[in-house]
Amino acid sequence: MQVSDLERLYDYAYWANSRLLAVVGRLSPEEFTRIIGGSYGSIRNTLVHTLSAEWGWLERCGGPARGPRLKAEDYPTADSVITVWTKVERLVRQYLATLSDQDLTHDVEFSLGPGATHIIPRGYLLQHAANHGVHHRGQVALMLRMLGHAPGDFDILYYDDEKLATERT
Numbered sequence: 001m002q003v004s005d006l007e008r009l010y011d012y013a014y015w016a017n018s019r020l021l022a023v024v025g026r027l028s029p030e031e032f033t034r035i036i037g038g039s040y041g042s043i044r045n046t047l048v049h050t051l052s053a054e055w056g057w058l059e060r061c062g063g064p065a066r067g068p069r070l071k072a073e074d075y076p077t078a079d080s081v082i083t084v085w086t087k088v089e090r091l092v093r094q095y096l097a098t099l100s101d102q103d104l105t106h107d108v109e110f111s112l113g114p115g116a117t118h119i120i121p122r123g124y125l126l127q128h129a130a131n132h133g134v135h136h137r138g139q140v141a142l143m144l145r146m147l148g149h150a151p152g153d154f155d156i157l158y159y160d161d162e163k164l165a166t167e168r169t
Contacts, residue, residue, distance in 0.1 A: 001123040003101055009130040015154070020154060031147050031149075037146075038139045046136050046140050051085055053129065054129050056069065060110045060125060064091050104121060
């Protein structure tokens with residue numbers, strides 16, 4: 001794995017997030033917090049979980065500290081989540097720019113709450129964080145559709161097509 005591979009994954013993730021969050025930003029506060037279903041219940045809860053996890057993995061890998069897990073109730077509006085996500089995107093991009101390919105092979109020791117300690121290379125953990133967001137973007141997209149808001153397509157295929165078309169012109 002190379003840093004450029006991770007930069008591509010995160011660039012795609014933030015491209016997809018921008019498309020998704022543009023639709024989320026048009027929700028009423030009631031729609032944003034409405035319990036619909038899924039693992040975290042609401043669009044807000046799912047987004048805050050995803051944001052908290054991404055920042056948490058960044059911290060575990062040696063990036064800027066997040067502090068305690070983010071709490072959904074601290075984010076009453078879509079704009080409050082979007083503001084923090086913009087900050088985390090900047091932090092991730094800055095952190096990736098400091099890494100060498102060799103840095104990705106360094107082991108990171110961590111635990112997921114009480115219990116076993118895990119040791120996994122930094123690159124794998126950063127890859128996991130980007131992939132984790134894909135899963136939850138799909139959940140949010142379904143919840144948006146259930147509320148009557150179609151977020152459009154944001155598969156990596158569309159990202160690559162758009163990016164390659166721009167590079168060719």
